[in-house]
Amino acid sequence: MFKTEYVNRVYNDLKKSYSAEPEFLQAAEEILISLEPYVMKHKEIEAKKILERFLEPERLIEFKVVWVNDKGEYQVNKGYRVQYNSAIGPYKGGLRFHPSVNRSIIKFLGLEQTLKNSLTSLPMGGGKGGSDFDPKGKSDSEILHFCQAFMTELYKYIGPEEDVPAGDIGVGAREIGYMFGQYKKIRGEFNGVLTGKGLSYGGSLARKQATGYGLCYFTSEALKHLLNTDFNNKTVVVSGSGNVAIYAAEKATTLGGKVVAMSDSNGYIYDPEGIKLDVVKQIKEVERARIKEYTNRVPGSFYYEGSKNIWNTKCDIALPCATQNELDLDAAKALVKNGVICVCEGSNMPSTLEASKYFIENNIVFGPAKAANAGGVATSGLEMSQNSLHLSWSFEEVDSKLHTIMVNIFKNTLDKAIESGNKFDLVSGANIAGFEKVCDAMLAEGI
Ligand code: NDP
Numbered sequence: 001m002f003k004t005e006y007v008n009r010v011y012n013d014l015k016k017s018y019s020a021e022p023e024f025l026q027a028a029e030e031i032l033i034s035l036e037p038y039v040m041k042h043k044e045i046e047a048k049k050i051l052e053r054f055l056e057p058e059r060l061i062e063f064k065v066v067w068v069n070d071k072g073e074y075q076v077n078k079g080y081r082v083q084y085n086s087a088i089g090p091y092k093g094g095l096r097f098h099p100s101v102n103r104s105i106i107k108f109l110g111l112e113q114t115l116k117n118s119l120t121s122l123p124m125g126g127g128k129g130g131s132d133f134d135p136k137g138k139s140d141s142e143i144l145h146f147c148q149a150f151m152t153e154l155y156k157y158i159g160p161e162e163d164v165p166a167g168d169i170g171v172g173a174r175e176i177g178y179m180f181g182q183y184k185k186i187r188g189e190f191n192g193v194l195t196g197k198g199l200s201y202g203g204s205l206a207r208k209q210a211t212g213y214g215l216c217y218f219t220s221e222a223l224k225h226l227l228n229t230d231f232n233n234k235t236v237v238v239s240g241s242g243n244v245a246i247y248a249a250e251k252a253t254t255l256g257g258k259v260v261a262m263s264d265s266n267g268y269i270y271d272p273e274g275i276k277l278d279v280v281k282q283i284k285e286v287e288r289a290r291i292k293e294y295t296n297r298v299p300g301s302f303y304y305e306g307s308k309n310i311w312n313t314k315c316d317i318a319l320p321c322a323t324q325n326e327l328d329l330d331a332a333k334a335l336v337k338n339g340v341i342c343v344c345e346g347s348n349m350p351s352t353l354e355a356s357k358y359f360i361e362n363n364i365v366f367g368p369a370k371a372a373n374a375g376g377v378a379t380s381g382l383e384m385s386q387n388s389l390h391l392s393w394s395f396e397e398v399d400s401k402l403h404t405i406m407v408n409i410f411k412n413t414l415d416k417a418i419e420s421g422n423k424f425d426l427v428s429g430a431n432i433a434g435f436e437k438v439c440d441a442m443l444a445e446g447i
């Protein structure tokens, strides 16, 4: 599949060892395709086995989480933390609570995070964690007890200079608060061990908005430099209706776009007049209800079962912001047929390999997740800086730093894409730009 014996061998060995980890292999394959030309030019990568070392995480911690539900029944879940790569800084990355969480999901996320964090230009290594715990339908006290039980194990492995978790699917400000409280109780330390904290105890302004806003800043740069256009008067489809989706939709709207569809794992809503975000926020952030509820509150809106069908909606810009592999080749073909000009990824690895290849081949502006959604972790990095300095910056200050970071990520990604021969291949651009620094640091640090 690859041109060189070295990259072929690395991928085949990985496949042999991890045949039961499809998402991990998918992320690794995409990265290796992009990196191969770079690897051919830099012989010390093969000589020092950098690819083998880079693809294997430094450690994967797996633990048991036992807690008691409201009925007094004992519950057992699995907990994970992958500490993927610390070449350029302490491990950094979110925690995901979702029943689909397993080694493969955590490892693909940790690998992606390593390159993403490098792209931010901040000193953060890659990590990721979570649990197969399903927060849906759980009471607030069950969430509290689960978070406490989870942190009672996780606290042993993390710290503000070692490994700094944050949120991801199923983990927002409420869960971070409960975990921070438990960490503080066990350790007796008040520090920046987690990001995405509440504003009253060390959180950063604009962190909540950062991934979605950052995604739109990146998208704006891509539209400007590759198509000489912007969000103004564009029809936008945003999948998901969680943290990333809501603030992507908010910024897309502020920039002049009209968001007409959003989804959850059951189905999607379509509002030809433009989605009313105050209604979505009330349903999802306050009531924690289903997106279907929107149609009961906004006359003239529609609900359709099946979240994947959202990609049949005609739009100019598509922003997948739900989960991995939510956008396959059929969806990509439907979007292109309906005239999409730009697809930027808010969720991690939402497009299958075939879908992203199809976009690039059709000269669709395609912003890969590790570059386009890096605003969340970048702002987590800014939260870490504020915590270390014992001060807090204004919303405008953080937002402006976020904007600058996203502009630079786009520029570095585009530069590498151009170097690799295709300005529309931002996938290669992002992988090479992210890898360069990690590779240099690994070489410099020896073994
Ligand atoms: P949330 O838990 O806030 O929202 C997740 C959304 O995605 C919900 O609408 C959820 O629907 C939907 N979803 C989750 N799983 C599935 C599934 N299997 N099929 C269809 N829909 C699904 O998470 P976030 O918004 O924080 O995260 C969304 C994506 O963005 C993830 O890929 C995450 O890794 C990525 N990301 C998050 C960052 C952050 O700062 N939070 C930073 C960078 C990337 P339902 O409620 O029905 O489950």
Ligand code: 2IT
Binding pocket: 092, 093, 094, 095, 113, 116, 164, 165, 166, 167, 168, 195, 348, 373, 374, 376, 377, 378, 380
């Ligand atoms: O995927 C991601 O970048 C995140 N979930 C955010 C990680 C973080 O540490 O803020």
